[in-house]
Amino acid sequence: MIRTVLGFRQTEGMLDPLAAVRTPQDPACDVYLTGTVFLDIIFTGLDSAPVRGTESWARGMGSSPGGVANMATALARLGLRTCLAAAFGDDVYGSYCWDSLAHGEGVDLRLSRTVPGWHSPVTVSMAYEGERTMISHGHEAPPPEQPMPGLPHWGVPPARAAVASLVPGEPQEWIATAAAQGSRIFADVGWDDTGRWELAELTDLRHCEAFLPNAGEAMRYTGTDCPRAAARALTEHVPLAVVTMGPDGAYAADGRTGQTAEVPAIPVEALDTTGAGDVFTAGFLMGSLAQWPLADRLAFAGLAAALSVQEFGGSLSAPGWSEIAAWCHRVHACPAQDPAELCRYGFLRVLLSDSERPWPLRRAVPTIGFRQLP
Known part of the structure; x- marks a missing residue:
């Protein structure tokens, strides 16, 4: 049996990982997300990288919503009530992505919109030799003509948590709004193309509860040569720092309690790492909302990521x-x-x-x- 709770689809028998901690006063939304949805087209089974001037044939292909949809799917498959605010093109790709997320994954898209005349961003990913090469195309969506009715500025709904991708030197007003409403902010960050790697430029970090960079990013931002030292240094700027170390696992340091935890990675044959970071963050966030011990959160996040990299695609490979x-x-x-x-x-x-x-x-x-x- 499928029932609807304030816009969130729930399937009879579906595990609710937050059942033990939910109260009637909690917001309907567990996690709020915003960002760009891409249509991902993934070619698999390539023996080598494409060579200029030749035609390469792939043994497999799949399509799925990508971009911020990777995180939304990973969260929804773990049973979290996930709300996504994003623009969708009014082309076939946009319709496919909307239907896949809303009906295939149960993501709440009430805060999303279809933009007339705007085509969906597209990424083509080619996986080979354990690596991937991507080509993307798209244009920034025009801003909405008016805010969503019944919601505060920036259309941010009350939620237990929100996931943000920090951009150096570019504060995002919705992050401060979400934090002021009581949402716990879990943030990652991309590569700093400026090469400055200044923590002071991550101004939204002060609103975050947890920061989850990879080892390379963490060491550059802190000027350290060890991922563990980088995590401890980051706790001077954010309550909880989690540094992913690829095949070496993950390390976390909690500046509030002084507690640290480290969990080794599960050895697997990685076919496609697309979306693995999103899956890791989704697993850690879920464990945090469920009030699990720090080491258990790290172990679960690592397990979820290990399961995802054994399949192709971003949202397609997110484990439930x-x-x-x-x-x-x-x-x-x-x-x-x-x-x-x-x-x-x-x-x-x-x-x-x-x-x-x-x-x-x-x-x-x-x-x-x-x-x-x-």
């Missing part, structure tokens, strides 16, 4: 509870597993104790344009 439950069952059934390693993920066995639950899958259709003939 069905994939997480299947992984737990598989590793605990394997007699060769190190008992100490299994203990690290023991907290999931309690959450997934109802192993016979008919885990429903909410999935976007990964191909555009199949038409049913009469």
Whole structure:
């Protein structure tokens, strides 16, 4: 059975990771997002990089909403009530992305809009040799003619949390608005093309609860040569710093308590790393809202990212509870597993104790344009 709660679709039997902490006074939205939605077209099965002047054939292809949709999908598949404010083109690509997110993934798009005459941004991703090359095209969407009715300035709804991508030297007013309304801000950051790497230019960091850069970004911003030292240095500017270290796992430092935690990565064969950072952030945010211990949050985020990189695509590969439950069952059934390693993920066995639950899958259709003939 599917029911609607204040615009959020809920499926009967779907695991709610926040069930133990929800109260009637909580906002309807768990996580608020805003950003650009791309149509991602992913070519897979390439033996090598394309060569100029030649034609390359891929053995596989998929399409899915990308950009901020990667994060929205990752959050929704973990059972969080996710609200996305974004512009969608009024072309076929925009309609496909809207339908995939709203109906395939259960993302609330009440704050999103379709822009007449504006075409959807597109990214073509080519995965080969464990790497990816991307080509993108698009134009900035025109601003809305008027704010959404019934919402505060910048149209930011009350939410438990919000995810922001910080831009050096470019403060975003909605972040301060969300924080003032009580949202917990979880932020990442992209590569600083200016080469300055000045923390002072990340002015919105003062509104954030957690900052989740990768090791290279963290060390450049802090002038350190160690990801762990970088995380500790960042706690002078943000309460919680989480530094991802690729195959070496992740390290977190909480400046409020002095607590630190480190979890190694799960060794997997990575096919496509698109969206892995979004999946990691979604998993860590979910564990934070569920009030899990810091080490458990890191372990879960790393597991979710490890599951995602074994499949192609960004939003397509984001794991839901069905994939997480299947992984737990598989590793605990394997007699060769190190008992100490299994203990690290023991907290999931309690959450997934109802192993016979008919885990429903909410999935976007990964191909555009199949038409049913009469």
